[in-house]
Amino acid sequence: MQQVSLNEDTIPYDIVTKKLNEWYTAIKNNLDREAERLKDEVEELMGNMEKNPDVILYHQLLDFRHELMLSYLKSRNEEELKAAYESLKEHQGQLKGMLDYYFFFFMGMYDFRRKELVSAISAYRRAEKSLEYVDDEIEHAEFFYKMAEIYYYMKQTYFSLNYVKRAMRIYQKYNNYADRVLRCNYIIAGNLIDSLDYEGALAKFKDTLQISYSIRSEMHVYTSRLNMGICYNHMEEYEKAYDCLIEAYKYFDKVNHACVEKTLFNLAHVQARKGDLKSAKSFYEKGYEVATDRNNSEYIVKLDLLKALYLTDKCYNLIDDSFSYFVSHKMYGDIEEFGFEVAEVFQKKGDTTRSAKYYKEVILAKNQIQKGEMISETQINSLINDSHTGLEHSRIE
Structure with a gap:
């Protein structure tokens, strides 16, 4: 399915475009070697191609998307990605139609990776305004999946499920999209966890595990294991959680996957909640080293929170700093989840003042989630006005 077309009279452009579209397909499927x-x-x-501004921009956009893929799969240096991002931003407002869609879609993906949720959802919603210029139905499914992903992260369950179902309806119409269907099921199961339906989520993850074995996808086998471990942790079945997570960690560590620090954080979390503080500290130290090396601010903060809560005494500043980070990034789902845990830990210690403080944080986060107004129309309109108005269908000539 061709994403971009060129004037058929210009053979070199047709050849380049075909190859660019093949490249984008490989990127979307995380086929890094291909x-x-x-x-x-x-x-x-x-x-060797005659200069064409639209083809050059499409190439530049795909080069950025390629770096995004590698940063996820291989934990590549973020400096190259940041440089590509800054270079692309110079073209904001200059693109029309399909290229406008790709620009904002990829910008949203980058901002989501940095956990700049307001910027990410703003960019995605801006991309949605140009989605009509994209003929490829699978690309529509890709967009719907990304919207489902960010709304899940923001604990906007209704919107997340709405978008993920739209994505699945498309993927299931075609062969060879088992990978995408699995990812959609992860989102559905994650929303079930947020709805406190742990049994339903676990059943869904067990289904994804069996499908992963059937299609012989190691990555999805261990992603399913990771998700099962997280679910078992919520269910307070710590031995089962540990067994799933340690399997996932061994695989992710072997292939240097971006999920290494996430898995180590969850291992440290499970062991801390179980009371095995020696083991928790070991996983914490490994996780902190990886997160620092990769400059992963999200997991540096979460590991600091874990350290302050279970592994040291009276490091209240680390807890406050962690929640300040969550607030600044509009991570209300994390505030709700961790706020409740922090409040419970202080309650058990008899520190009712600090317990009350974090119960209040939970209530405030719930209010923000329920409002569903994390992104104001003013921000969206501002972003739109920075770009062009009066979009028209654009083809690369």
Whole structure:
């Protein structure tokens, strides 16, 4: 399915466009080796192609998307990604139609990776305004999935489930999209956890595990294990949680996957809640080292919170700093979840003042989630006005 078309009279452009679209397909499917091969082929073709501004911009957009893929799969240095991001931002407001969609869609993905949720959802919603210029139905499903993902992260369950069902309806119409259907099921199960339906979520994760075995996808086998471990932790079945998480960690560590620090955090969390503080400290130290090395601010903060709550005494500043980070990034789902846990721990210690403080944080976070007004229309309109108005269908000529 072709994402971008060129004037058929210009053969070199047709060849380049076809190769660019093949490259994008490999990127979307996380086929890193195939994507690297196609990238090299594209670079060679671009070097011999007559200059065309739209083709050059499409290439630049895909190069940024390629780096996003590698940063997720291989935990690549974020500096190259940041440089590509800054370079692309210079074109904001200059693109129309399909290229406008790709620009804001990829910007949203980058902002989500940095946990800049307001910027990410703003960019996604801006991209949605140009989605009509994209003919490829699978690309529509990709967009719906990303919207479901960020709304799940924001604990906007209704919107998340609405978008993920729209994505699944498309994916299930085609062959060879088992990977995407699995990812959609992770989102559905995550929303079930947020709805406190742990049994339903666990059943869904067990289904994804069996499907992962059937399609022989190691990555999805261990992603399912990771998710099962998180679910068992919520259910306070710590031995089962540990067994799932340690399996996932061994795989992610072997392939240097971006989920290493997340898995180590969850291992430390499970062991701390179980009371095995020696083991928890070991996983905490490994996780903190990885998160620091990769400059993963989200998990540095979460590991600091874990340290203050279970592994040291009276490090109240670390807890306050963690919640300040959550607030500044509008991470109300994390405030609700961790606020309740912190409040419970202080309650058990008899520190009713601090317990009350964090119960209040939970209530405030719930209010923000229920309002569903984390993104104001003013912010959206501002973003739109920074771009062009009066969009028209754009083809690369």
